[in-house]
Amino acid sequence: MSSKPPTEKLPSIFSTQDIVLDTAYQGIDNKNWKSLFRQAREANVEQFIEDLFTGKPVNNSENRPALHSALRNLDKKPVLVNGKDVMPDVVEVWRRIEGLCNKWIGVTDVIHIGIGGSDFGPRLAIEALAHVPDIDSRGMRMHFLANIDTAELNRILQRAHPNSTRVIIVSKSFTTLETTMNARAVVKWLKDNKRNDVQISQALFAVTANVPAAQEFGVAKDNIYPFWDWVGGRYSVWSAVGLPIALQYGFDTFKEFLAGAQAIDQHFKTAPLEENLPVIMALCLLYQQKKHQIKSYAVIPYADALDWFPKWLQQLDMESNGKSVGRDGMPMKYSCPVVFGSSGSNAQHSYFQLLHQGLEIIPIDFIAIREPMSHLSEAKAHHRILLSNCLAQAQALANGKKTDNPNNTYPGKRPSNLLILPKLNAFYLGALLALYENRTATLGALWNINSFDQPGVELGKVLAKPIEAALNKGEAVEANESIDAITAQRINLFINP
Known part of the structure; x- marks a missing residue:
């Protein structure tokens, strides 16, 4: 009687560019991994x-390609759009x-005005790289102005020096309301501080498709x-x-930033699905979504x-894939879950109670860095505690703990x-x-969703215009074709408190 050969166990640890992905706590066995790759x-x-x-026009609703990868194509290999x-x-x-970068001298303050994708990425990068030990920095004060709330504007203008400030206005269309209003307010501040038209023109920079x-x-x-x-x-x-x-940390650092992204692009393009980190991460989420109906x-x-990384990721994921219809216009069974997070170990003292013992299973991506982020004498000891917490939380979530006291029981089987x-x-x-x-x-492809448009952000912008007009007029309003009865009542609460 012959025995069956042992089933080859698929790996749970993957790597590229010395980045390691460990999926062992996902609880996905060989049979399910094979099924997932078949689905892909x-x-x-x-x-x-x-x-x-x-x-190719992967953004099918707008008939456009999505070629952000060309922006980090440091090899300069041709990338064609409509044959060009x-x-x-x-x-x-x-x-x-x-x-x-080479000629921008004597600048003390930079006010970067943009919102959404024009804000999150550069804000995250400036904040993250500021923590890199010994990074070469010009030390300018980088102010990010996104919110239309003048509290943010006021805080920035109180700190910046008008005679040595530069302003970067970022808007693809150059019609984004928050951005243009904030830009006009900053220009007024420059004028109020005796900057003439030539000086203001020299201080303004723009990143836009609408020259x-x-x-x-x-x-x-x-x-x-x-x-x-x-x-x-985004x-x-x-x-x-x-x-x-580039302005803060130098063009070489900016190129390193692009090079890291390009390296992942090369991996994504060439690695087989079974070794492809972005694909494997997408399939992990898909598996938990189908098995546990995660939200x-x-x-x-x-x-x-x-x-700032989770905030950047919220826009990336939920603006890309937060949709209820697919590429074919048909209703979807699955789409983007809600994304949240913050830095550990602070997060442990906030919402980890819910992650461990809440009714809903919430998958987690833990991100850890091998090296500490400072040269302080305490750095190694602190970093050891930081990593210990990271590994311990993943273990506790996966394995749980059974006791006679229900209050002290951890169900476990929480994937990460x-x-x-x-x-x-x-x-x-x-x-x-x-x-x-x-x-x-990849998730968009798995769900058959167009990850490169965002029609859902437009309706509120349209409805805001008649509401703003009513608030500006300052007279009581009644419901009409643009303003429903509840909103009319709320407008009147602001007009006549």
């Missing part, structure tokens, strides 16, 4: 990846950014950096939107430098990934962001 092939993920990088190689234009922007609108606003043509319709806002930090990174997931970077970066610098920050960008795109 049935969803034509491999063809989707090829289409993504070769300029876009790389010469990209390279020209690199040349101009480097030139600006005429930027010029009409008062930005000199030489200070306008182009944006292309094949780049979505994927734009690799473009001139990332100017603050949310958490990302917990055990690095204070990455505290562990992502390990060898260090946090510009290269690995770029790699981390590109890893999640490509994972988000």
Whole structure:
């Protein structure tokens, strides 16, 4: 009687560029992994990846490619859009950014005005790289102005020096309401501080696809950096939107940031699905979604430098894949879960009670860095405690604990990934962001969702216009075709408190 040969156990640890992904606590066995990879092939993920990088119109609702990968294509290999190689234009922007870095002298403050994708990426990068030990920095004060609430504007204007401030206005259309209103307020501040028109024009820079609108606003043509319709806002930090990174930390650091992302792109394009980190991360989430009907997931970077990372990821995932209909216009059974998170170990003292003992199973991505982020004498000891907490939380969530006291019982079987970066610098920050960008795109392919448009953000903008007009008029309103009865009542609460 012959016995069956032992089933080969599929690996749970994957790596590229010294980045390690450990999926052991996902609880996915060989049979399910094989099924997941079969689903990926049935969803034509491999063809989707090829289409993504070769300029096919993967944004089918707007008939556009999604070629943010071209922005970090440091090899300068041709990338065609409608038969035209876009790389010469990209390279020209690199040349101009480097030139600006070399001549931007005596600047104390930079006010970067943008919202959404024009804000999250550069804000995250500036904050994260500020923690890199011994990084070469100009030490300028980088102010990010996004909110239309004047509290943020006022705080910035109280700190900035008008005579040595530069202003970067970032808007693809140059019509974004929050951005243009904030930009006008900053220009007024410059005028109020005795800056003349020539000085103001020299202080203003713009990143936009609408060059005429930027010029009409008062930005000199030489200070306008182009944006292309094949780049979505939430994927734009690799473009001139990332100017603050180069200006603060130097063009070489900006290139390292691009190089990290390019390395992940190469891996995503060439690795088989069974070894492809973005694909494997996407399949982990898909598995938990189908098995447990999860409605949310958490990302917990055990690095204070990455505290902004979950906020960046919220836009990336939920604006890309937070949809109820697929590419074919049909209703979807699955789409993007709610994304939340913050840096560990702070997060443990906030919502980890829910993660351990709540009714809902919430998968987690733990992100850890091998090296401490400072040269303090206490750094190694503190970092050892930090990593211990990261590993312990994953173990406790997975294994749980049974006791006679229900209050002290942990159900366990809470899935998680562990992502390990060898260090946090510009290269690995770029790699981390590109890893999640490509994972988000893979999820869109698996769900048959267009990850590159965002029609859901428009309705509220349209409805805000008649409401603002009513508030400005200052008279009681009644419900009409633009304002429903409840909103009319609420408007009147502001007009007549």
